[in-house]
Structure formats: C-alpha cells, structure tokens
Amino acid sequence: SVSLPTLRRLPKYLMLLQSLEQQRVIYVSTTLIAHELGIEAIQVRKDLEVTGVVGKPKVGFVVSDLIQGIIRFLNWDNRREAFLIGVGALGSAILGYQGFREFGLDIIAGFDNDPRKIGKTIHGIEILDIAKLGNLIERMKVRLAVLTVPAAFAPEIAGIMIFSGIKAIWNFAPCHIKAREGVVIENVSLSQSLGVLTHRLSKMEQN
Amino acid sequence: SVSLPTLRRLPKYLMLLQSLEQQRVIYVSTTLIAHELGIEAIQVRKDLEVTGVVGKPKVGFVVSDLIQGIIRFLNWDNRREAFLIGVGALGSAILGYQGFREFGLDIIAGFDNDPRKIGKTIHGIEILDIAKLGNLIERMKVRLAVLTVPAAFAPEIAGIMIFSGIKAIWNFAPCHIKAREGVVIENVSLSQSLGVLTHRLSKMEQN
Ligand SMILES: NC(=O)c1ccc[n+]([C@@H]2O[C@H](COP(=O)([O-])OP(=O)(O)OC[C@H]3O[C@@H](n4cnc5c(N)ncnc54)[C@H](O)[C@@H]3O)[C@@H](O)[C@H]2O)c1
Ligand SMILES: NC(=O)c1ccc[n+]([C@@H]2O[C@H](COP(=O)([O-])OP(=O)(O)OC[C@H]3O[C@@H](n4cnc5c(N)ncnc54)[C@H](O)[C@@H]3O)[C@@H](O)[C@H]2O)c1
Incomplete structure (x- = not known):
C-alpha cells in the first residue's frame, strides 16, 4: 500500500502533466518533473512507480499514459x-x-x-x-x-x-x-x- | 528549523487542546494527545518540543501553556x-x-x-x-x-x-x-x- 506522502504528491504531478499536455508536450522525463516541482528526481521516480506506467530509456514517459495512470490510481476515473x-x-x-x-x-x-x-x-x-x-x-x-x-x-x-x-x-x-x-x-x-x-x-x- | 510534518501537526494539537480547555481540563499528557489523535506518543513529544513548553513529570503539560506555545510558534499571535x-x-x-x-x-x-x-x-x-x-x-x-x-x-x-x-x-x-x-x-x-x-x-x- 502506498505511503501518504506519495499519495499526496500524485495530484501535483497530475496538474503539471495536464499543463504539459495542454502545451502539446508528448514525452516527459522524471528530471523535468523534478525540476519543475522542486522534488528530488529519485523521489519522483519512486512515486510514479505506483501507477504501473513505465517510461522509455532516454525518452521518458508518455505524458498521456502517465495522466491516465495517476487518474486510475487515485480512482478519479470512477464517478x-x-x-x-x-x-x-x-x-x-x-x-x-x-x-x-x-x-x-x-x-x-x-x-x-x-x-x-x-x-x-x-x-x-x-x-x-x-x-x-x-x-x-x-x-x-x-x-x-x-x-x-x-x-x-x-x-x-x-x-x-x-x-x-x-x-x-x-x-x-x-x-x-x-x-x-x-x-x-x-x-x-x-x-x-x-x-x-x-x-x-x-x-x-x-x- | 522545524520539519514540515511537525509544522503541519501543530494546528491539530492546538484544536484538541482548545477543545480540552473548553472542557476545563487543566493538564494533559502526551499519552492522551497521542491516543486522541492516533499519533505515536514519541512523535507527539518530539513535535511539542519545538514550542519550548515543558511538561511536569507525572502531571503533564499545562493546557493553556501549550496552547500559547503553539500559537506563538505558528506566529498566530501576530495580527x-x-x-x-x-x-x-x-x-x-x-x-x-x-x-x-x-x-x-x-x-x-x-x-x-x-x-x-x-x-x-x-x-x-x-x-x-x-x-x-x-x-x-x-x-x-x-x-x-x-x-x-x-x-x-x-x-x-x-x-x-x-x-x-x-x-x-x-x-x-x-x-x-x-x-x-x-x-x-x-x-x-x-x-x-x-x-x-x-x-x-x-x-x-x-x-
Ligand atoms: N469553489 C471551490 O470550492 C474551489 C475549490 C478548490 C479550488 N478553487 C479555486 O479557487 C479559485 C476561485 O474559485 P471560485 O469557485 O470562487 O471561482 P469564481 O469564478 O466564483 O471566482 C473567481 C473570482 O475571481 C475574479 N477574477 C477573475 N479573473 C480576475 C482577474 N484577472 N483579476 C481579478 N479578479 C479576477 C472573478 O471576477 C471572480 O469574482 C479558482 O482558482 C478555483 O479553481 C475553488
Ligand atoms: N468559510 C470558509 O472559508 C471556511 C474555511 C475553513 C473552514 N470552514 C468550515 O466550513 C464549515 C462551513 O463554513 P461556512 O463559512 O460555510 O459557514 P456557514 O455558516 O456559511 O454555513 C453553514 C451551513 O450549515 C448549515 N447548518 C448549520 N447547522 C446545521 C445542521 N445541524 N444541520 C444541517 N445544516 C446545518 C447552515 O444552515 C449553513 O447553511 C464550518 O465548519 C467552517 O468552520 C469554512
């Protein structure tokens, strides 16, 4: 089961990812997320693991996959x-x-x-x-x-x-x-x- | 400087203490606070240290002292x-x-x-x-x-x-x-x- 600090950071990642999606960014690295949010890259990587979404080496994550992964994990796709x-x-x-x-x-x-x-x-x-x-x-x-x-x-x-x-x-x-x-x-x-x-x-x- | 988790717990202690004060409770132990809020007693003790308020052995803290200590620490006595x-x-x-x-x-x-x-x-x-x-x-x-x-x-x-x-x-x-x-x-x-x-x-x- 996920730690509370990780759980609380997920909506923050989601907000950044949704803004990247609006800017038509397709891929994102943990380094960029870490830099934008002032969180350690190693923490970002660990947090995002709970979504089950996997990134590509050198390329990073597909923004829309990560968005869906976080939404599912938070159960926000369930009305x-x-x-x-x-x-x-x-x-x-x-x-x-x-x-x-x-x-x-x-x-x-x-x-x-x-x-x-x-x-x-x-x-x-x-x-x-x-x-x-x-x-x-x-x-x-x-x-x-x-x-x-x-x-x-x-x-x-x-x-x-x-x-x-x-x-x-x-x-x-x-x-x-x-x-x-x-x-x-x-x-x-x-x-x-x-x-x-x-x-x-x-x-x-x-x- | 205080940790963020401690800083975030202080208003929770304050709320409990203010409700105890309303019930005319004069002294409170870390054990009672821990039990009421579902926080480890050792964590409560550590958190409350930042206020500089000292408890008496066997008696505990004076509720009003602890309230004042937390309010000062959070700077809530400053309009x-x-x-x-x-x-x-x-x-x-x-x-x-x-x-x-x-x-x-x-x-x-x-x-x-x-x-x-x-x-x-x-x-x-x-x-x-x-x-x-x-x-x-x-x-x-x-x-x-x-x-x-x-x-x-x-x-x-x-x-x-x-x-x-x-x-x-x-x-x-x-x-x-x-x-x-x-x-x-x-x-x-x-x-x-x-x-x-x-x-x-x-x-x-x-x-
Ligand atoms: N309503 C909620 O329960 C809630 C919950 C969480 C977050 N928020 C956030 O709080 C903020 C306000 O939400 P709300 O529901 O009160 O919205 P609202 O539309 O009722 O109020 C927004 C107010 O901001 C004013 N405004 C808009 N642009 C402005 C500008 N450029 N300069 C000065 N004033 C401007 C509007 O005239 C309006 O009075 C939003 O960012 C919202 O996402 C609201
Ligand atoms: N307004 C804020 O910005 C704010 C901020 C933080 C916390 N809060 C908390 O949110 C809560 C609501 O705040 P508010 O400013 O909207 O207050 P409010 O007085 O405007 O609204 C309270 C509502 O609850 C209703 N109500 C009262 N007793 C009731 C009962 N027994 N059964 C059913 N309905 C009842 C009232 O008729 C009223 O419509 C309060 O607990 C307040 O401490 C509010």
Missing part, C-alpha cells in the same frame, strides 16, 4: 455520487465548483436545516431537509459525503451518516471526527496550511 | 493585514469566515476585476479594482495575500504582487506558482485531499 451537508458560504462554493467533477466527484444533492434554503436549487443542485439524510443515504446507496456545517454539528451528523451507510467523509469543519473501522475520514484543515504560511513568513522576517 | 484577490464563491466564503482571525489573519480589502463587484462591500470588507493592487501593496506595506482567482490568472497576479512587495501568498488556485527567493508560497490543494479520500475509499472497496 462517485455524493451528498453535501451544510449549504452555507463554503458549501455553496463547493456546489458551484466544476473543478472536482474531473476527479469523479458528483454531488447529487445538498442538505441543510435552514428552512430558507430547503427546497431551493443552488448551482443546479437541490437542497433537501437534513431530516431526510439518513433515509436517502440508505435508499440511494450514496457512499461519499462532503461535510461543510459548523464544527459544533459535524461529529453528530457524521455519526448519523455512518450509521446509514456512508463510507467516506470529506470533512471541512475544524473539528476532530473519530476514526471508525471501514470508514474513510479525510479532514481538510485550512488552518494547517495557514499555519505553515505564517510560521515560514515569520521565520523569514527574523532573518 | 497580519492581508489582501484577498478574486472575490468569487470561494473568496467570499473566506472573506466572511471569522475562523481565520484567531490565527492572526486580518483581511483588510478584497480585489476583483468584475465591475459589478468593485465598490461593493462584502462581509464588511470593501472590494477594490485589481488595477490598484500593486500601488496599495506598496503604500500600505501589506505582506500577505490570499489568492482565489481562476487558475489562468493566478501566476500573473502573483508576479505583480511579488513585484510590489508581497512576501507571502496563500494560493487556492489549482496551478503551480513558481517559487521565488524571499517569498513564501503556500498552495492549498483540495484536489490533493480529495485524492487521498478517493484512493482510500477504492482500496477499501476492493477488500
């Missing part, structure tokens, strides 16, 4: 229906964002407890009453949920969803959701990213 | 004025979000090129013409920028900002911004997070 819970500022931004569709994410309904939002359609997606969430997860066999409610409500809603059969939660609320057997919980921590930025900026200012 | 560029769905969500204020982030103006948005006030923050960005960065000595424009425009705008004196960019656009000497560029990659989720979900389904 997944998802529910989104908490259609506020962040939830609406995600509903409207087409960018995640190419990663297979297909949000088919939003849920909220605000009566002013229930029954509305936002970015073409209907907003339903949170009271129906568990039932609809079971009936429609939806396995992935995007959680964008305030932190206070996230753990309880996560529990309800898992009980109803959700297998993966993409959690944007700044709270810890207890890990469970057989459920993937991926926490998005923007504070983590901001912390890296502010720490590095302050270190730079001290020098 | 930083920031500009946000690209007041669309994601930019507006960030403008309205109070959550980053406790990390010192103080967005004092937004910028956009959409005439329907210029001159408006969103969540109490004025939206200015992007044409004024370079000038205002220089005059107001703003050092941090949040970049939420479409990927096609991000590298060019980053270049203009750096030329005018910006020292740190929090980039949400899915594109690579070239690293520069003396500038901190922190890329937020939600696709990276989604990739981890979809890969793990598909691995789980195969078993």
